[in-house]
Amino acid sequence: MTFLYPMGLLGLIGVPIIILIYILKNKYNEQTVPSTYLWTLSEKFFKRRNPLSGLTGIISLILQLLTVVIVSLAIARPIFTLPDSAGEYCFVLDCSGSMNTESDGSSRFERAKRDIIGEIDGASAGSTYTLIAVSDETAVIYERLTDKKLARQMLEEVPCSDGGTSYSEALVTAQKYFDKNRSFIVTLYTDKSVDVHENAEVVNVAFDKEFNYSLSDVSGTFMGGELSVGATVLSYSFDTTLELALYLDGKDTPVKRTEVAVKAGEPMSVSMSCKTDSYESFRVAIENEDSLAADNEFISYNLKNESAYRILIVSETPFFLQAALDVLTDTVIDTARPDAYREGDYGLYIFHSFTPAELPDAAVWLINSSMNVENSGFGARGIVELDAPAELEKSDSTSTVAQKLLTGVYGKDILISEYVKYSSMYTRFTTLFSYDSHPLIFAGVNGFGNREVVIGFDLHKADFSLSTDFVALLGNLLEYSCPDVIERSEYTCGEDVAINITANIRNVKVTTPLGEEIYIDTSSGVATFRLGHVGTYMVSLLASDVEKNYKIYSGAPAEEGNPVQSGEAFSLSGVQEYERTDGEFDPLMIFFVCLAVILIADWMVYCYEKYQLR
Numbered sequence: 001m002t003f004l005y006p007m008g009l010l011g012l013i014g015v016p017i018i019i020l021i022y023i024l025k026n027k028y029n030e031q032t033v034p035s036t037y038l039w040t041l042s043e044k045f046f047k048r049r050n051p052l053s054g055l056t057g058i059i060s061l062i063l064q065l066l067t068v069v070i071v072s073l074a075i076a077r078p079i080f081t082l083p084d085s086a087g088e089y090c091f092v093l094d095c096s097g098s099m100n101t102e103s104d105g106s107s108r109f110e111r112a113k114r115d116i117i118g119e120i121d122g123a124s125a126g127s128t129y130t131l132i133a134v135s136d137e138t139a140v141i142y143e144r145l146t147d148k149k150l151a152r153q154m155l156e157e158v159p160c161s162d163g164g165t166s167y168s169e170a171l172v173t174a175q176k177y178f179d180k181n182r183s184f185i186v187t188l189y190t191d192k193s194v195d196v197h198e199n200a201e202v203v204n205v206a207f208d209k210e211f212n213y214s215l216s217d218v219s220g221t222f223m224g225g226e227l228s229v230g231a232t233v234l235s236y237s238f239d240t241t242l243e244l245a246l247y248l249d250g251k252d253t254p255v256k257r258t259e260v261a262v263k264a265g266e267p268m269s270v271s272m273s274c275k276t277d278s279y280e281s282f283r284v285a286i287e288n289e290d291s292l293a294a295d296n297e298f299i300s301y302n303l304k305n306e307s308a309y310r311i312l313i314v315s316e317t318p319f320f321l322q323a324a325l326d327v328l329t330d331t332v333i334d335t336a337r338p339d340a341y342r343e344g345d346y347g348l349y350i351f352h353s354f355t356p357a358e359l360p361d362a363a364v365w366l367i368n369s370s371m372n373v374e375n376s377g378f379g380a381r382g383i384v385e386l387d388a389p390a391e392l393e394k395s396d397s398t399s400t401v402a403q404k405l406l407t408g409v410y411g412k413d414i415l416i417s418e419y420v421k422y423s424s425m426y427t428r429f430t431t432l433f434s435y436d437s438h439p440l441i442f443a444g445v446n447g448f449g450n451r452e453v454v455i456g457f458d459l460h461k462a463d464f465s466l467s468t469d470f471v472a473l474l475g476n477l478l479e480y481s482c483p484d485v486i487e488r489s490e491y492t493c494g495e496d497v498a499i500n501i502t503a504n505i506r507n508v509k510v511t512t513p514l515g516e517e518i519y520i521d522t523s524s525g526v527a528t529f530r531l532g533h534v535g536t537y538m539v540s541l542l543a544s545d546v547e548k549n550y551k552i553y554s555g556a557p558a559e560e561g562n563p564v565q566s567g568e569a570f571s572l573s574g575v576q577e578y579e580r581t582d583g584e585f586d587p588l589m590i591f592f593v594c595l596a597v598i599l600i601a602d603w604m605v606y607c608y609e610k611y612q613l614r
Contacts, residue, residue, distance in 0.1 A: 008075030014068040022061050063602040067595065074591040086126040087185050088144070090177055091116050092200075092570075093158065094190035095135040096165035097493065097534070097560035101191065101292045103207045109160040111205045112189035117152050119187070130177060135161040135532075136494040138169035159514075162294050162534040163494035164557045165192075167568045174200070175572055182577040192567030199572035206563065210291040211237035214561035215244075216267075218284050218298040218490070228273040231284050231298070235262045236562050240288070246272045247283040281551070291563065294534045295556035301489040301536075303550060309347030309482055314338055314354055315367075320465040321350060321474075328475045347482050353458060363451045363481040368458040370420050375447030378454065379424035389415040392433040392440060392464075401430045405443060405480055408472040414464050416440070420456040429454075432473075441473075443480060445525070451481045486539060489552045493534050497552065499527045499541075507542040513554075 093116065099109040120129060129151045131141040141158055145151045167188075178184045178199065186199065191206040217232040233242050241261050245254035255274045262268045272284070285297035310332045313321050318335045325333055334346075338354040348363045349356075355371035366373075370380050394411030395402055411433070419440055429444030440456040459465045483500040491497060499508060501522050508520040508527060513535025520527045531537065531554040539550040559565075 002078070005075060005077050008072055008077070011068060011072030011075060014072070015065055018061070018064050018068060060602060060605050063598050063605065066598050067602070070591050070595050070598065074588060074595070077588060086124045086128075088128045088130075088177075088181055088183060089119065089123060090130040090132065090174055090184055090186045091119070092132045092134060092167075092170050092174060092186065092188040093155075094165055094188070094192070095133045095158065095160050097135075097160075097162040097294060097556055098191055098292070098562070098565060099160050099205075100162065100294055101206070101210050101212065101563060103210045103291055107160070108191045108205045108207075112203070113155055113158075115189060115203060115205065116155060120148050120151055120155075123148075131155060131158070132170050132173055133158050134167060134170045135165055136163040137530075138166075138173060140173060161493070161532045162554070162556055162560075163532060164559060165190075165567075167570055171570065171572070178572045178574060182574055186572060188570050190567055192565045194567040194570050196569035197571055199574060199576045200570050202570060210563045211235075212290045212292045212295070212561050212563050213240075213242055213262075213286050213288055214295040214556070214558065215284060215286050215298055216295070216555070216558045218300065218555075220282055220300050222279065222302075225275055225277060226273055227276055227279060227282060228271065229282060229284055230269065230271045232267045232269055233260060233262055233286065234267045234561070235264055236564075238264050243287040244270060244272065245285050245287055246274060247285065248274070248276060249280050250283075292556075292561065295558075295561045298490070298555050299536060299553040301551040301553060303484065303486060303489050310334065310345065311348045311350065311482075312336060312344065312346040313350045313352065314341045314356075315350070315352035316354075317460060318352065320459055320470075321352065324465075324471050324474050325478070327471060328478055348478075359446060359448060359450075361448055361450065364446065365453045365455070365477070365481065367455040368420060369454070369456075377425060377429065377444060377446045377452065378422050381421040381423050383418055384421050385418045386416070389417050390435055391415055392435055395430075395432050395434070397430070399430060401443070401480075402432065405430070405432055405473070405476045407476055409469045409476070411469060414462070414467065414469065416457045416462045416464075418457065418461060422454070422456055443477065451525075453477050453481060485541060485548075486550050486552060489550075491531055491552060491554050492557055493531050493554045494557060495554075496528045496530050497537075497539075499529075499539065501525055501527055505541050507540075509540045511538040511540070513537065 093112060095109070099107065099112065101108050116131075123129075125148075126146065128144040128146055129148075130143050130145070131151070131154070133139045133141055142151065142154055145154075174186050178186065185201075187201045187203060188194065188197070189203045189205060191204065193204065194202045214234045214236070215231055216234070217230070219230050221228045227248075229246055231244070233244065235242065239262065241259055244258050244260065246256040247254050255276075256272045258270065258272055260268055260270045279302060281299055281301045283297060283299045290296065311325060311329075311334070313333065313335045314337075315321065315335070316337060322333055322335060336342075341354070341356065343360045346360070346362055348365070349360050350365040350367065351369060352367040355366070355369045355373050357373070359373055359375055366376065370383055372380050392411070392414040394406065394409070397403075414433070416435065419435060419438070421438055425439075429439070429442040431439040431442045433441040438456075441454070443451070443453045446452040464470055485500050486497065499520060501508070501524065505522055508522055510518040510520060510529055512518065513533045518529060520529060534554055534556050537552050537554060539552065541548045541550070
């Protein structure tokens with residue numbers, strides 16, 4: 001036995017003090033009575049009826065001494081050692097989407113938490129607790145924690161994700177603990193059937209009566225004022241008739257309803273359509289109730305409005321460029337003569353045979369630019385005229401950027417008669433075409449951090465603009481220079497979303513379905529974040545002091561919808577040992593109970609002495 005606060009034993013000094021007070025106490029009370037005869041007669045009668053009257057003082061003394069002793073021990077906090085009673089517990093908690101399945105007013109995840117709390121409460125003091133949360137990512141919530149209250153509190157704060165699950169990383173983590181101590185007690189709490197498991201216990205928290213319907217593969221096509229939506233529905237447990245509804249722009253009243261008969265385990269395709277001039281979003285929902293609501297609806301947002309940008313072509317003869325871009329994009333394309341050029345609100349500036357005094361803070365194409373301009377990232381060394389037309393050489397680079405920009409570009413028989421010689425590249429560019437080792441078409445990032453494309457010859461003095469490669473390359477360069485900030489609005493929980501950091505973007509904030517705000521690093525060209533929950537994410541971008549908001553929807557993974565799933569094997573290598581460490585027993589609560597009983601007993605003795613003996 002040890003004491004946490006041995007100074008508390010100084011309170012035992014009160015024992016001799018109470019005894020001394022009891023010895024010195026005046027045991028006689030002066031009272032006025034009408035006659036000593038009556039007093040003597042009453043004393044004789046009282047002694048016959050109250051044989052314990054002489055013990056009340058001693059009982060009160062004993063109770064007071066016990067109070068002092070128990071209070072002193074409670075302050076000193078004695079801890080008793082219990083040999084071979086404590087263990088090291090490792091709880092692996094499945095936090096995947098299927099754990100949100102509900103029945104009897106609680107989810108599988110909540111049941112798993114209650115089971116773990118029961119294990120913690122039932123373990124001997126001195127045991128250690130490790131908690132590993134598993135979804136599509138694995139996180140160690142706490143490691144070898146001995147404080148039961150803190151372990152329960154941190155467990156309650158663990159959220160359940162809506163993504164998939166993989167035990168591989170959790171197994172590696174648990175194996176490390178098991179290798180250090182073969183007496184490590186590992187328990188997996190999951191809703192999946194894990195038939196193969198060694199050196200680990202598996203607790204399945206799924207109920208047989210749970211059932212689920214799911215909605216997947218939602219897609220929409222808008223053409224000619226009609227929105228057509230397709231989806232796949234599935235009933236996992238039994239044959240039934242599902243009612244589907246189509247909603248537009250966040251309204252509560254559906255624009256279309258349909259019923260579809262489905263057989264258990266067989267996916268069924270369904271389509272709906274409605275007339276509309278435009279839409280910002282549509283939502284498809286299964287109206288039937290089931291045990292898992294996360295996969296009963298899907299929302300698609302229209303990203304075109306926020307992704308729109310304008311193009312300015314500065315050239316004396318913009319015909320070829322304007323005609324090609326009209327085919328490639330439906331964005332607004334303006335033109336201006338070099339002497340009338342003024343910087344405006346454009347996402348892309350194309351300068352043909354003209355070099356501005358300074359680059360705009362946006363994506364830029366410099367075509368046949370023979371003058372140097374600050375922050376362009378390269379230097380111009382004059383025009384080189386060829387004696388005879390020469391063929392451009394297509395790059396054979398295997399870099400991701402080069403491969404993407406040259407997709408669909410044949411690159412043969414592109415002839416030029418003159419070109420601008422470039423050198424002194426101050427920033428990193430990817431060369432797409434060259435002549436005699438001189439880069440003539442290259443792309444990169446300029447000194448302002450904006451994407452830049454350079455074409456080192458006059459389109460009117462080459463046959464490039466008449467070839468099929470011209471449109472293909474311009475399409476790739478257009479996508480590179482002004483990519484959609486977010487390429488699509490429909491994702492699956494657990495996926496990574498890529499955000500293209502285009503010109504002028506200063507700040508990116510992501511608001512999750514739970515209301516959490518995440519700020520994204522904008523130092524690179526592409527930023528990513530992972531979807532952890534089902535619902536709508538808001539991506540807010542601050543560009544040129546104008547905020548743009550993009551909504552994307554994260555749907556439930558199809559594999560998490562099945563109420564009955566088979567999980568991966570969960571086995572730890574090695575030989576399990578069952579050695580326990582010494583545990584601890586803290587009698588503080590017992591002291592409090594005993595103290596309450598003693599105080600009640602002392603109060604009863606006092607009342608008896610005061611009202612019965614006098």
